[in-house]
Each structure stands twice: as C-alpha cells, then as structure tokens.
Amino acid sequence: MNILLIEDDMIETMKLQRTVSKMKQKHPIVEAKNGEEALDILRSDQELPDVILLDLNMPRMSGIEFLKILKADERLKYLPTVILTTSENRADLLECYKVGIAGYVIKPLKYEEYESKLQKVLEYWNINELVKA
Template identity: 75%
Template sequence: MDVLFIEDDTIETMKLQRTVSKLQLKHRITETKNGEEALEVLKSGAKLPDIILLDLNMPRMSGIEFLKVLKADETFKYLPTIVLTTSENRADLLECYRIGIAGYVIKPLKYEDYEEKLKKVFQYWEVNELVKA
C-alpha cells in the first residue's frame, strides 16, 4: 500500500518507521510534517495514497482543517483517512467522523501497544476492497 503519513512530531514518525520495519511491512510511506505539505504531495500529480494516517495536533494547519480541505475536494474526498492522535477529546472524535474519516485511533503511551494498534490498522486496510479498487 501507499501510505501518506501526516505528523509533525519526529518521535512519532520514528515510531511509525520502526513499527513498519519490525512488522516487515512493504508499504511505501510518504511522510509530511503538516497538512499544507500533505496537500502539496496530493496535488503534485504523484500516485494517490491508498490510505492517509493523520495527526490532529499540528502547526500551520490542524488535522481537522486538513480534513475539511481534503473532503471538499472531488479528487481526494474518498481517500480513506485514519486519524492517529493523542486527542481523547470527544468533540474532536465526533467532528472528524462528521467530516468523513475512516477511523480514529488513540496513540497509546507504550510502544508495544502502539505497534499492536498499527498492525491491526494495516491488516484491515490490506484486505479492504476500497484500497484494491
């Protein structure tokens, strides 16, 4: 799968890279540090990602602001977007689902728990028919 990973925290990016490597996943990960960079990647004409992993709390353009732009675009609105965040704020959760996300995953503190959650996310999207379409 082609994955667009939108995350401003270097440690979180390293955790994802470590998880993908440890699980021996062959997914191609494109990393961006904020929503503006992610939109540039999407509009660059490169192959669209199969899924987007999105942090909510970012500088310049928050995850929710990014989602609003993404879901308003005819080309990008069907890209499955999974929020990967520390925010347990119910208002954030409900707003993200209202806008049109495919999932909301809370980043656990322990690395082992993070790895297990990411493994399940990737396993689900590897067999999902939308990604194959």
Template identity: 75%
Template sequence: MDILLIEDDAIEVMKLERTLSKLETKHTIVKATNGEEALEILKTGEKLPNIILLDLNMPRMSGIEFLEILRDDDVFKYLPTVILTTSENRADLLKCYKTGVAGYVIKPLKYEDYESKIKKVLEYWDINELVKG
C-alpha cells in the same frame, strides 16, 4: 500499500517507521509535517496514497482543517483517512467522524500497544477492497 503520514513530531514518525519495518508486508511511506505540505504532495498528481494517517494537533493547519479541505475535493475526498492522535477529546472524535474519517486511533503511551494498534489498522486496510488497485 502506499501511506501518507501527516505528523509533525519526529519521534512519532520514527515510531511508525519502526513499526512498519517489523511487518511482513511492505508499505511505502510518504511523510508530511503539516496539512499544507500534505496537500502539496497530493496535488503533484503522482500516485495517490492508499491510506492517510493524520495527526490532529499540528502547526499551520490542524488535522480537522486538512480533513475538511480533503473532503471538499472531488479527487481526494474518498482517500481513507485514519486519525492518529493523543486527543481523547470527544468533540474531536465526533468532528472527525462527521467530516468523514475512516478511523480514529488514540496513540497509546506504551510502544507495544502502539505497534499493535498500527498493525491492526494496516492489516484492515491492506485487505479492504477500497484500497486495492
């Protein structure tokens, strides 16, 4: 599976890379540190990701702003996007689902819990017919 990770925190990027390295299936990951960079990556016309993992709290453009731009684009609007955030704000959760996210995952403090959640998300999308190509 091809994953686009939009995350500005280097430690969170390393956690995801570490988790992916432990999985039996191989995933490729493209990283963007903010929404603007991610849009540039998507617009290059190269292979689209199977899934986007998106942080909400980022500089320049919030995750919700990125999501709104994504959903307004005829090519990108169906890309499954899963929010990975520390925000337990119910308003954020509802706004994301209204904007069309595929999932909302709160990053746990313990690495083992983080690893378990990421593994479940990727296992689900790995078998989902939408991302099979």
C-alpha cells in the same frame, strides 16, 4: 499499500516507520510535516496514497482543517483517512467522524500497545478494497 503520514513529531514518525518495518508486507510511506505539505503532495503528480494516517494537533493547519479541505476535493475525498492522535477529546472525535474519517486511533503511551494498534489498522486496510482516485 502506499501510506501518507501527516505528522509533525519526528519521534512519532520514527515509531510508525519502525512499526511498519517489522510487518511482513512492506508499505511505502510518504511523510508530510503538516496539512499544507500534505496537500501539496496530494495535488502533485505523485501516485495517490491508499490510506492517510493523520495527526490532529499540528502547526499551520490542524488535522480537522486538513480533513475539511480533503473531503471537499472531488479527486481526494475518497481517500481513507485514519486519525492517529493523543487527543481523547470527544468533540474532536465527533467532528472527525462528521467530516468523514475512516477511523480514530488514540496513540497509547507504551510502544508495544502502539505497535499492536497500528499493525491492526494497517492489516485491515491492506485487505480492504480501496478506491483508486
């Protein structure tokens, strides 16, 4: 399962990579530091990811702005996008589901809890039937 991680915080990126490296199944990760970079990757000739993990609070383009562009694109709109955020803002949560996300995961402070949540998310998407755009 190919993953596109859109995250501007290097520590969060390292946490995700560390978590994925411990899993039985290996998942290639392509990284983007912001929504603009992610759109460039998605619109390139590279293979599309099976799932997108998206932070909400990023420079240049917020996660919600990125989502709106993604879901308006006929080729990209079916890519499952899971929000990974520290935001417990209910307005963010509702807006993300309104736009069309596949999940909303609040990053816990403890690494063990983060690892457990992320492994469950990836295990779910690994067994789910994914649409290849």
